[in-house]
Amino acid sequence: MYNIFDELSWPQFVKLNGIDKMPLNEQVSAYNQYLYNLDVARQNWITYQNKGSLSGEINNYITSVNFGGDELTTISGFSDAQIIVTFDRSVEVTGTPYIDASNQQQGLGADSTTRYSYSSGGGTDTLIFVYQQAAAVTNTQSDVGAYAIKVSFNTTPTTFTNTLSGCTNGTYTVTGTWAAGTVTGDTSGGNVSNIQVTVVSNAITNINFALATTASGKRFTPGNTLTIQGSSLGAEGAGTYVFTIQTSMLLGDVNGLTGTSITLNGGTITNTEGGNISLAYTETDRKTAIAS
Numbered sequence: 001m002y003n004i005f006d007e008l009s010w011p012q013f014v015k016l017n018g019i020d021k022m023p024l025n026e027q028v029s030a031y032n033q034y035l036y037n038l039d040v041a042r043q044n045w046i047t048y049q050n051k052g053s054l055s056g057e058i059n060n061y062i063t064s065v066n067f068g069g070d071e072l073t074t075i076s077g078f079s080d081a082q083i084i085v086t087f088d089r090s091v092e093v094t095g096t097p098y099i100d101a102s103n104q105q106q107g108l109g110a111d112s113t114t115r116y117s118y119s120s121g122g123g124t125d126t127l128i129f130v131y132q133q134a135a136a137v138t139n140t141q142s143d144v145g146a147y148a149i150k151v152s153f154n155t156t157p158t159t160f161t162n163t164l165s166g167c168t169n170g171t172y173t174v175t176g177t178w179a180a181g182t183v184t185g186d187t188s189g190g191n192v193s194n195i196q197v198t199v200v201s202n203a204i205t206n207i208n209f210a211l212a213t214t215a216s217g218k219r220f221t222p223g224n225t226l227t228i229q230g231s232s233l234g235a236e237g238a239g240t241y242v243f244t245i246q247t248s249m250l251l252g253d254v255n256g257l258t259g260t261s262i263t264l265n266g267g268t269i270t271n272t273e274g275g276n277i278s279l280a281y282t283e284t285d286r287k288t289a290i291a292s
Contacts, residue, residue, distance in 0.1 A: 007038060007258040009112050010104045024151050025210065035256070042260065042282040060089045060271045061278040065099075065257055065285065069130070072252065072289035074107075074146045075221070077135030081287070083116045085127045085262065091277065093122035095267020099129050102258035107289050108219050109145030109253040123272065140188075146252030146291035147219030149192055153209040153249050160243040164202040168234030171198050173211075176226030176243075178218075190218035192226055199233050204241050209249075222247045222291055252289030257281070 013031050014020060022030065062085055069082030083099050101114045116129035136142045173196055178189040192214050198206040224245045230237035262269065262279045271277050 007102045010106050059275040062281040065281045067285045067287040073292050079132045081131045083129040087125045090125045090272040092270050097262050097264050097267045101255040104254045107146040107251050107253040108148050110141045111143040144253050144289050146289040148251040150251045157243045162241050163239035164230045165239050166236035167199050167202050174228050174232045179225045188219040190215045247291045250291040255287045257283040
């Protein structure tokens with residue numbers, strides 16, 4: 001049976017009829033609206049469960065669910081990324097319950113689900129669930145990733161090498177040729193086409209990735225470079241413009257709380273003072289991976 005509260009991942013969403021024909025910027029807007037509408041529906045359902053038909057039967061319930069702890073830093077790794085679950089009253093825990101967060105894979109991480117396992121908090125009203133990921137100093141794919149070029153990125157370059165000459169002022173659509181950067185072991189990446197650049201006096205003053213495209217699954221790391229040929233910047237253009245990819249240019253996966261209840265996994269979560277408890281919750285937060 002299909003659960004309407006199961007969140008569609010980004011790769012699933014963009015394949016939907018009608019969505020698949022939209023420009024990328026419209027797909028992003030539609031996906032954000034879909035996530036907002038889903039959150040509202042979940043909140044309405046939880047309100048009904050906790051305060052509607054079960055009124056008078058439940059004497060403890062979840063009041064908030066939020067991400068906390070370490071940032072999802074995909075290069076340096078992290079040991080204490082958290083989901084923090086707060087109850088109305090204190091609870092006791094046995095075993096290792098968990099919460100499966102969705103991983104939308106916008107940043108090309110390997111897994112569509114990120115499992116946060118119970119770590120601490122029994123005997124209090126706040127439980128901590130933790131996810132860990134080892135350091136990945138190359139762009140070798142990790143479960144949670146931040147490897148994709150941001151298609152919405154629009155910037156004045158700050159780190160570059162410019163040997164352009166003879167270029168004609170104007171705006172051009174060009175291809176950036178990928179090269180491995182300073183991070184040892186870079187093995188992915190690829191050329192980025194449909195980059196829009198503005199040229200003034202043999203210098204690129206703006207780079208816009210709004211329509212940029214890369215080969216499917218290609219991953220990038222801060223320190224990689226993209227080279228634009230002067231020959232693509234006017235009839236007399238020569239030389240090259242090489243700019244370095246920064247952390248801010250890369251899109252990270254987004255963890256979200258897709259379920260509506262904690263999975264007990266053979267364990268228990270019970271009221272310290274006895275009585276009935278509801279483990280239902282609604283999504284209240286998201287967390288985005290960072291290429292650092």
